[in-house]
Amino acid sequence: MAVEFIDIVETSLAGIGTGSLMALTGVAFVIIYKATKVINLAIGEMLMIGAFVFYGFSAGLSLPIWASVPLTLAVAAVIGGLIERTMIRPLLKDNPVSVFMVTIGLTSVLIGVVELVWSAEPRRLPEFLPSQPVLFGEVFIPSKTAYSFVIAAAAMAVLITVFSFWRGGIALRATATDRAAASSVGIDVPGVFSFSWMLAAVVAALAGILVGSVGGISSAMGLFGLSVFVVVIVGGLDSILGALIAGLFIGWLEAMVGRFMGGEFKLLATFTILLVVLVVRPYGLFGTHEIERL
Amino acid sequence: MSPSHSAAPVRPPAARLDVENLSLQFGGVKALDGIDLHVEPGSITALIGPNGAGKTSAFNAISGFYRPKTGTVKLDGVDITQVPARDRAKLGLARTFQNIALFRGMTVLDNIKLGRHAHLTSGVFGAFLYWGKTRREEMELRAEIERDVIDFLELDHIRNVPVAILPYGLQKKVELARALAMRPRILMLDEPVAGMNREETEDMARAILDVRDEWGVTVLLVEHDMGMVMDISDHVCVLNFGRRIAAGSPTEVRNNPDVIKAYLGGSGDPRKAALDGAAMGEVA
Incomplete structure (x- = not known):
């Protein structure tokens, strides 16, 4: 069976659609890492809880979409702020490994909260994206993939613009590099911590709404975070642009390999890329390479 | 100076610093035990003492990194102990750190x-809404830093180097430059010449004197290099075991028997050489 050109295009576009969601979640991870040097293993679960909060507003309380989305993002910001205030800030002066371990614990806490409130049952989000498939000539793109891509792309465009032109972006980096030096030049270090966790939680919740609207939600959907870790390691832990490019690329690669080689090769391909990047550029494709004077 | 210097930027006036009865405790260890320190506006004041005397602890309490157990820190008479x-x-x-914090x-x-x-006012939304204002601020900032800090400290050849x-030695100087960019009213330098060779030390000492003279800023420094301290300071405060044991002009302090005892202790103390060096530096 010859591979048809149109099949390649459709698979590619579907892959890029999924990739854009990985990229968006990757950006949420990068925001926290960039400002606080915390490796947040719970990013997938922050995405999940965002999706469930949205489910609560849109299905549980039957609120319209235009109200559910902003409410979800606001609740996500509060959750992000709470996590930072209660679990991360008390460990500010501790070893980074402790903070990393705390984020592992956080995954279980968030899963537990969701299962207590909504049970472990998988659910579907109310349909809110237009259901008409998008056609480019003969190329068919499922509507949810297309619209979630557009929304994710818009969100990332805003974030990238903010971080390239806003002076605070460099304050985030400064805080991550040296907290004492940062407060000595007047940077509000606890403020930066709160801000980055709240913003990351909002971005993750938006990604959660989109991921959930494409594939449904369940308490296990945080596993999506695993692919996101590959994305951020490949792209560079502290690079928003890196998360974007690596996200799109890995989404595309997984779709192509899954379509033309079989689903069992997906992870093989992803982790091969991860391995190669770690050997060749351990700080990621776009990550900051720390120069050390010995 | 002459009116032709009117292009010089308006500098905030030098600040006065008063520390009274400052105590600091880590567990059972009294790092500081009721020290007093008065820094006159526009002066260069040095805080000296043997290792472990509490100099850096005092610095950290004054700049707000440690909360003192008792005592007050006043900037121009305003109590800032809780700030x-x-x-x-x-x-x-503005301050620098003993272990360079760049x-x-x-x-x-x-x-x-x-x-x-x-000191900059435009925030995150400014980047979108007040594009022009943010940009102008950035340009002015850049020009000011080029003129007042980079040229002044002769850092132009390395401005784009990581x-x-x-x-x-240059890292220490960049740290000083960053502190200056804050337009400080009081500049606190934690061991500005530690680990430097003679040439670098002299270069830094000259920079500190220039900063005081041209920027009209108060300088408070911690330093082990006695020659340098005695050369440039107006006022010296000596700590030992968390207590202030002497304060006064460099000459007074050098002849103070408590200070001599603290530094010389028993025979064969390597710090003796440092103090001898100081005496020679003063004569030269």
Whole structure:
């Protein structure tokens, strides 16, 4: 069976659609890492809880979409702020490994909260994206993939613009590099911590709404975070642009390999890329390479 | 000076610092035990003492990194004991660190510009809404830093170099530059010439004197290099075991029997050489 050109295009576009969601979640991870040097293993679960909060507003309380989305993002910001205030800030002066371990614990806490409130049952989000498939000539793109891509792309465009032109972006980096030096030049270090966790939680919740609207939600959907870790390691832990490019690329690669080689090769391909990047550029494709004077 | 110097930027007036009865405790260890320190506006005041005397602890308490157990810190008569470090920075208190605290991975220029961070007004939405204003602020900042800090400290040849690859002496100087970019009213330098060779030390000492004279800023420094301390200070305060054992002009302090005892202790103390060096430096 010859591979048809149109099949390649459709698979590619579907892959890029999924990739854009990985990229968006990757950006949420990068925001926290960039400002606080915390490796947040719970990013997938922050995405999940965002999706469930949205489910609560849109299905549980039957609120319209235009109200559910902003409410979800606001609740996500509060959750992000709470996590930072209660679990991360008390460990500010501790070893980074402790903070990393705390984020592992956080995954279980968030899963537990969701299962207590909504049970472990998988659910579907109310349909809110237009259901008409998008056609480019003969190329068919499922509507949810297309619209979630557009929304994710818009969100990332805003974030990238903010971080390239806003002076605070460099304050985030400064805080991550040296907290004492940062407060000595007047940077509000606890403020930066709160801000980055709240913003990351909002971005993750938006990604959660989109991921959930494409594939449904369940308490296990945080596993999506695993692919996101590959994305951020490949792209560079502290690079928003890196998360974007690596996200799109890995989404595309997984779709192509899954379509033309079989689903069992997906992870093989992803982790091969991860391995190669770690050997060749351990700080990621776009990550900051720390120069050390010995 | 002559009116032709009117292009010089308006500098905030030098600040007066008063520390009274400052105590600091780590568990059972009294790091500071009721020290008093008065720093006159526009003076260069040195805080000296043997290792472990509490100099850096005092520095950290004054700049707001440690909360003292008792005592007050006053800037121009205003009690700032409860003010967090970042807000003390905004009040004009700038400091450097004993173990250089630069933003590694950034260039010299970015490091210095961050010194002005606290003083700029445009926020995150400014980047979108007041494009022009933010841009203008950025340009003015850049011009000011080029003129007043980079040229002044002769750092122009390394402005775009990542700080991490610079030799130690230059890193110390970049830290001073960043503190200056904050337009400080009082500049606190924690061991500005530690680990420097004679030439670098003289260069730094000259820079500190120039900063005081041209910027009209108060300088408070901690230093082990006695020759340098005695040469440039107006006032010296000596700590030992968390207590102030002497304060006065360099000459008074050098002849104070308690100070001599603290430094010389028993025979064969390597610090003896340092103090002898100081005496020679004064004559020369």
